[in-house]
Amino acid sequence: MKNRWRAFLFIEAVLVLWLIYQITTHLFILGMIILGLFIFFSVQSSKKENKTPYYLISLFLILFSLFSLTSFWVFLIVNGVWLLSEGKSHLKKMDNRLFKHAPWNKKDMIVVDTVEKMPKNGKKIKYEWLGNTKIGDQVYEWDDINLSVLAGDTIIDLGNTFLPKSENFVVLRKGFGKTRILVPTGTGILLEHHTLNGKVIFEGETISLSNETLKIYSKDYDESTRKLKIITSVFLGDLEVISV
Incomplete structure (x- = not known):
């Protein structure tokens, strides 16, 4: 050489x-x-x-x-x-x-170990009112997500968890800011979204809303064994749901 x-x-x-x-x-x-x-x-x-x-x-x-x-x-x-x-x-x-x-x-292949579902005790999760929020940047055990954010961008990544073969829920109430939800491919999605003003990007389609409520299903919702219901209410801001 x-x-x-x-x-x-x-x-x-x-x-x-x-x-x-x-x-x-x-x-x-x-x-x-x-x-x-x-x-x-x-x-x-x-x-x-x-x-x-x-x-x-x-x-x-x-x-x-x-x-x-x-x-x-x-x-x-x-x-x-x-x-x-x-x-x-x-x-x-x-x-x-x-x-x-x-x-x-930083592109590592992560294998999620699964175990039998165990009874859950009550727990409390703290979220910030202001600022950017990211859920799912590490491997975690799935549990339904329910959070409120006053202002800031929000990313919810479901790629690092394992969704059970049942109905799963993501509930978000938000004031201002953009929201992005990453959902594993093969998951049936039901989205119910209300906003005063903003856009929804879902399965490659962009929908503008003005004080309107949108209810939309993914194309494979009925055939999917794993289903996810996303219920969001945003005052001002865009929502993007992406299959990964």
Whole structure:
């Protein structure tokens, strides 16, 4: 691997020397590049308010000169071939090192262990009145959801739980903000939604409501063994129900 890098760097050095040679032996090309650099640095130190046209002229003169040289084209082709053959693996390794904990790399397959349903004792769950709320960012045992939110965006993710083969409920009362509910594919959905003003996005369809109540079923509701009833009341805000 080191030998390949050495060979590549040697070729790059040769091409750079060839490029410098062609620039210095073509007086017209050399003059164009010097003129472009002169305009660039002159404008940079000036007090002109709109410098963009001068920068564009400078860039045009330099690029026009370089693209007129054979050595520059060969330089670009060699680098392009190298990036296609070797660059992908190095970029992937760099991405794994630098962005190991980035959101797009956190794609783990999670298997939810299931047990026999057990009797439930009374419990109390605290939700915030204000601010963004997210339910289901970790694996959890399913229980019907019933919450009230004054203002903020709300995300309810049912992908990290296991819905029983029965009727399940999500009840939400909300003042202001957007709401997104993620439902596992194959679950029959009944949505009852009321809002003073907002939109509902359900199975690819967008429905606008103005002080109206909407009751809608998913296409596979009757055939599904697992059913989810979503009952929401929002003063102002959009609701999106997505199958995942």
